[in-house]
Amino acid sequence: MRSWQALIPLVAAAALAASIPSGCVPGIGPAGQGAFEPDSVPDAYARPTAALMWPDATRAFQVTPAGDLYNGAWTVAIRPSADGEPAAGPRVIAYERRWMPVAVWTRRGGDLEWRFSAVALPEPAPRDSGLLVSLRIEVANRGAIERSARLSLELGPPPDDPVFVAFDAPEAAAPRLRWGTGAGRDTVEGWCQETPGGAVCERTWKLPPRATRSLRVVLPAYPTPEGSLARWARVPHVARLAEARAHWTAEIERSTRFDLGDPEVEDALRAAEVVLLCCRERRGDRWVPIGGPFQYRDVWLRDGARLIHALGLLGRTDEARELAEGLAAFQWPQGPFLSQRGQLDGTGQALWAFEQAYLRPGAGPDAAPVTDAARRAWRWCEEQRRVGSASGMRFGPMLPFGEPRDGELVRAQLVGNDAWAIAGYRAAARLLRAGGRVDSAIAVERARSAYLGDFERALGRTRSRDLPPSWQEIGLDWGNLAVAWPCDALPASDPRCAALARRVWAVVGGAGLCSYATPDSLHYYLGADLGTWALLAGRRAAADSVLAAMLHWRSASGAAGEIFSARSRDYGRNLPPHPTSAAALVTLVRHALIFDEGDTLRLTLGARERWWRGAKVRGAPTRWGTIDLEFGMKGDRAEWRWTPVRAWTALTLPPGAIAAGAPPAPLVAGGAPGVVLAPPGVSSAAVTLRAAPGAEP
Template sequence: MTWLKWLPWRYVVRYVAHKHGFIDPVALLAKLHNFAQPSEVGEPIELLRAGVVFHARGLINSRVIQHNLDWVWPYWIERQFDPNDESFIPRAFSLTHINLTHRNWTAIGYPDCPELPIVDPRGLLTPFLDSWSLDGWIMPEQGDCLLPSRADDSQQQMTVAGDVSITTTSRKQGMILQNKAWVALENGVPVVKMRLKAKADTAGYLVLALRPQNPEGVSFIHKVALNEQHDQWLVDDRKRVHFSQPADRYHVSAYKQGDVYIHLADAQQQTEGLCDVGMVTAAALFKLPENDWQEIEVTVPLTSAAQPQLQADAWPAEQQKCCQLQCPDPQYQFLYDAAINSLILHSPEDVYPGPYTYKRFWFRDAAFIIHALLCAGLTDRAARALQQFPARQTLLGYFRSQEGEWDANGEVLWILKRYVELTGRELSSDWHNPLKKGARWIINKRLSAKLDAPHAGLLPAGFSAEHLGPNDYYYWDDFWGVAGLQAAARLFSKTDPKLQQEFTDAAADFSAAIDNSLMHCASRLKRPGMPASPYRRLDAGAIGSLAIGYPVQLCRPDDARLLDTVEFLLKRCFVQDAFYQDMIHAGLNAYLTLHVAQILLRNNDPRYLVLMDAVAALSSPTGQWPEAIHPATGGGCMGDGHHVWAAAEWLLMVRNCFVREEESHLVLAAGVPERWLNSENVIRFGPAPTSFGSISLTIRQQQDENVVLQWQADWHKAKGPQLEICLPGYQRLSVAAATSGNVNLKKRSISR
């Protein structure tokens, strides 16, 4: 807010504030900035804008929900506003009411379709981004209704093989309601489907409800009209909701008349409604015979015209392209397959870290998600996403998604290097200038190494990865900067030796500056652990400094600085065996827990599996993780309820358990759990792309408990890499790689 530096404005703002009895905002902002290092960017304007929109919704929620608790609300509201529920949050001084306990939803969709409908934990379907929703209820002739958002007995499951769908089943007092949601292609038009199937031991009605709400709270509906055939709503003159059969009864209510829920039994019916407030509710009722099933199918077109880029039978076609896992652990198998689907769904062109709150672009998230796409064998999707990068580069070379995030250039250059390594393809000449500008931006952005300060030679203070704290000189940014320069040197190695040398030297100089800064930290902290920045103590923000070991591997697996940081985090920042980020997120983080697990796996520390098991246990019934998870409720408390970065990290973690690169060799099976091994199970993984080529593994235990490990490879070069086989519980072997082969692994004897 540089305009505040203009004296006339500062005077006017202060005068108006004092006249009306408000605190001086100029002085307040100055005080706030004192808690961060001086930076050219306070907070990214994109995040400020998103925050304003987010809390504007929360302000609307506070004006509506608490005064209308007789309405039927989404699951999170029914729980968070219930004083008898563990999710209850007192609201006394909260200006905004937002979902802090059950930020759980799951995207459904169709490969390459940008529309991503979401389903909440009780089946509430939100067809469009931040839109109104559809719900299903049962109203018996006598007794209470079955309302899934209030039901105690409700289960949800996701079909991950073939066409993706979510089925929610709710039960109450002789009533059962099944709600299945999926996206299909009809004449080239993507449509979201909801199939409601109901049965009750007394006659009544199956209810399709139109709701001005979604998993974030209120979402306005001003107008709805039912057609003459009574089989379609027109919502706000734009969106159509078609029923597979005409409704037997129909009701509409505006805000002043209350929720349509309280009017379901009214004798008078309505086919249309208007509401200036924007809180129209509507219900279509279908007769439900006693002890017999009633079924309706609801269709909502997601686009107004056919989408030629969408292919028939796209789900199985895309899934078959992927690196396949076959293992005896049903939870690990399900989560891996669900992660594959998440990656496919959220890469229509750009890659998105979520279908709702995070349906926008960050280079940081994109680097991890594209890396997972590459490791999964979804090369074309990764290449398409990378092609979107140059348009976001400024004239000075900055790869900008948000201002003040200095890690972006390093991440872009690193993921481009990984693309070349994992595919065996070289980048086209069109990339020459963006690469050169991007690498030189890192060089030019660094502070002077001659400064008499611990941050000498580092990147400037910035907002960095957002969850590390206020603006500071974050090592996360610096490690990515070094990795980016090393990547640029590698990418120019065959085309421009001068640039290769320039960036090699720059990376070495940058790395030396970081080492010098970390030496200051070690002296100050009396231990080798790496804080988030040169001026911080060890705290939860140190999670960002693990980037030196994962994913960029700038140090050995047993680097003392790296391992001491991990030990601090495990001792001070873990709850229920998961990393608890007490800065901003205030919740358990699946993806950051897996960063720690990756460091442990690289160092052959068996605790990696404890962390993997904890992350698996934190997943939702649909195989997803919100960005941060409430330690008590197990529900999402921050970020997108379907966090694709977390899904990417699960896939990468499983992949590295089977195969990972370490310098000039491949490490095989180092993280395959010993509990998976028995003579009845065959474990398979592949084909897995690596920097040396693709490889497929098969692991079988014999009757004598020895294990046969087989591989089949398609190396980039005639000679493959050295293979280090490190199956837990078995003797290690080092073999020269052939195109195919097998080894017999003997069970390691346990010394007393």
């Protein structure tokens, strides 16, 4: 890690960068509307892919590595060729600016270059659960002689071994897939002007040197009357692109704004938010979080809770609360929450999600139903612990055996189930206090204290020096990685937490992503909680390594997958994007800047060196209300300005720095080097710095 002193000459460079007009990105143009070269966009994965998706749509199109489109019900096979020679598949499939969901890709064959541009938008009312894709294909002759160009788009059934199938697709393939051409009422699977009306849309052109030709088609997620598609197609493709850009720009502007002087991180946050917003569906009159647009189109409490938490951190309070209300439907009559068979961690995760959604920024007025649900869930957990304790079993006070068929992949009493239940107790107590039900909150807090004692005693009965996946010390690491954060079942300073981090990071060669099952299988979000643990434990270099790995392992659309090979960089059949991966990135960046889970507001806990050139966060929800934050270096001084709150604020100094003497009043020294404390109500601070002993010059 470089010293804070290296920041001083960079302040002037930051000021120069700030003078460049916003939106003027080389090769893209203002707002991403100019020339765009997709092959220049980084992609960490061996095979390109992208999602054409929309919030509330119950299907999405995958742009496949071959350059085709597939929605789980039918395929659009796209076959461009030059003088009879087929073009190669795309090298990269990118979103504009690596976050704006306008997908662009290029295919080449001979002298011909085929450029594709596609965007998803919602179907016109009254249909509200589908989407339409506007696709434009342009071919250009880059050679010196005339070439014959042929383009074929063929509608077909799913492949023989599909990666995913739409949940509502008919079991038998549609007997007749066809393109619409006119304004009829028959339903079709695509619209292409001047096409005979069969399953193939085809064009052939003679292209002189430097000449171009283009074709525009419209693709619905569900069979749609061709007249409806024809009317929608009257709006030109460029206007549909502008419509999508305007929508997503407005959505991002509604959320917490991060101006960090770090375009990679800022765009990664935008890409993550797009994924989070799109992975929502309505089931009846409720919104629910889903596990992804493709193969994970279902509800998992473990993923949904993370999605809700991240949306709340981004200032999307309404969406977070709507989704939390949707999770309430997964409560069983006895009290537990269960979305997938054998996954007993769902109870604690649902309660945690309720708290995250309804208590930030401040208590929500409509939290009573989820508070009642949380109390019923707590009582169920207490009954399980009572019965277990009476059994005399070695780990009787812990939750019973479960077989999640995921995660730990074992039938056992899982450490993560208890850790999440403890988090659920804390959430229930906070909700009850916020609702004025103090006596009930005290009862839950006492039960949590007893549970924490049982948890520590159970750890003492194991042979593990860290945190095993199960009390029987079998299974794969999963829920045990969340013990310190977000579950707070052990403090971040506990030696077992550090030992766990050392063990799992040693497999992959250091702090970063964790492996799952085998050393070569990297898992994007599995160990992300260790990044926050590292921040809380004062190991900011380790936390920054986790963030660096998360930024690297993303596609050209800015999205991340779930699990993939470190060696081959292939995601196999586990298609990106994954919303829990998006949530993990949002969470770690937010915690590096603003952390509000305890009784102290912590600022710049893991702010990167580059951010100290001057950074702003606007509209960040916290437990004390919505705040703004601004920080940076001026010479040898670190400065902060923030919205005052009614709690102490801990300010972490830049990397490699400590205060050059006692901090000026009203600030006081923190409990660790490199931290100063500001009393409640204070809104600004400045601290003169010197290099910490052992810091690089």
